[in-house]
Amino acid sequence: MSSTKIFLKSSDDKTFEIDETAARASETLKNIIDGGCLDGVIPLPNVSSNILPKVIEYCKKHGGDNGSSKKIANGGVDKDKEILPDYDEEEDKREKVRVDELKKWEEEYMDFDQQVLYDLMLAANYLHIKGLLDLTVEKAASMIRGRTPDQIRENFNINSDFTPEEEEEMILIEDEWDDEWAFD
């Protein structure tokens, strides 16, 4: 595939360059490119200039290759392979190395604070980059796992809008599903 350059403009009017193959990782950008409405620069009013380079970095890594990212989403192992005898062991090893390398890259890539995480989720959602959305959402989920509803409200800046009577009922549910396992 030819590597035509595409220009993206962030919400604060900064322009970034990306290869067309990489840009195709985004469903939204792909549609714009295929729709032939390429008028030099694509404006992205929902993505700021401190997030856009992050998005481009991801697209560069994943552009034109959806195979291995899918493998990770499935838990890295093809279920048929482990129990049925006839499969290519060599191919499996190579695949494993690829997956491991990608996992390591993702780990380094995902090292940022919560604010960036939220912005990145919004950007991935807006640009329809499934892999990036999965990655960021998974991280957000692991961050809130095991927290109490109170902590969640604080974290997501949500006010409880239940009436006092409803609140009481809610406390019952909370208690029932309290994550304190009877261990000690």
Place this chain on the structure above:
Amino acid sequence: MEEVKHLPCEIVSEILSRLPIESIMQFKSVCKSWFSLIEDPSFVKLQLKRAKSQPHRLILWSNQVRKNWVLLLDRDKEGKDMWKGRDISLEYTFKYEKQDHCLNFIIVGSCNGLLCMVSTFWYGCCSIFYGIFICNPITQECTMLPVGGGRFFDGGDIAEGQIGFGVDSSGKYKVIQIFKKQSFSSDVDDDCGLKGEIITLGESSWREIEIPYKSFYSRDDSWRKRRAIEGMVFMNGVLYCIIQKPTTHEVSDQPIILVFNLDDDKFSTIEFRPSIELPPYYELGLTEIKGSLALHHRLDFYDEPSILRMWLIDINKSKGNQLYHCDHTRVPKMGRNFFVCFDLVGMLSNNLLLYTVEIERGTLLLAHCLEKKQFMRVQIPQAIPSRFQAKSFVPSLVSPIAIACGKTKKDGRYKFQGLHLEVVGYSSLWEFMSSCLLHPTFSPTLSYKSQYLPR
């Protein structure tokens, strides 16, 4: 810190759908929009999809004298053999002579977070069949199926026959009962056909279905040869169970697998090549192992360390009779036992098989790590009954009531805490039962004594 922007609904559902069911249930109380999001049918679908790709959970249950005991088990991430459990209150009662009586139940099927339960109660020294329930132990919702064509009331004996529960490709949940057509008056070993009845969740009556296979075995065979009422295995829109191979002349102990396709309501069978030596049908168990059907040897008499045998059936291969003898493991000796019964519960995650083992002093839960070829006894911190059964389970928010009533749960009500069922409009059980017998299409209405919260 800068104020966090509100996330759009679709991102919140993506995040929540990746959480364990306990967190999801708890986070209903975060705010009204999260509450309605979690109740929304599209979220229920999304959560189910994610939960299915996760390692399955385990449900343990046991009928105790005055209480049913259900435990939702989860493998502890850090610990090795200590698993965590959560008590789930499932209380089903019926009114008889103005008193609440507790129903016992057997879980015969587990599909998409719904359990199919056969309930019985003790009357004198007999266990009497009461009904079949579909329930979601997470949301505590439960619906009772209409009473079938009278088979179970016929002799009161529920020891024989099998019940299957699954969902077809269009999302219809179906329950099928298979039992032997048997004349109770005859003492001769008669060749009995199999009889089947099926119902789709939401329908008002059972339909009889023809099973073009016969089963030959004498009525007074030893208890081991009578298959206890147990669940058929559900996998990808198809139900499977082991039956005896039909022969034209003599009684055979050879197993074959009866296959029922929920999409077209058609039966077929899987036969095995004669070269494969299999134990008799009554010593075999059937389970799903990661998308394959597995046969395993259930019974063992042992003085020495015993051998666990398992065969994987490749259904996709032509004629469907390929068996892979995949597992052949020596099990460590567990005390001085003369007789053991293994049941393969299933594969919860990659390389981890779970067995329940019945020995003299009770039931053990045994985890078998395929990679390390190691067995370990699963420890549960709670006090648990000495005998229990187990089933693999995918926790979901699927509502059996919504499916049965054809309604979506959008009316903004929810239920919590233990659920009590009560048959309404029938003051005595016998009146209720006789009305069922007289009107096979009768469908009792049930009231839910749980509390509702108007939005």
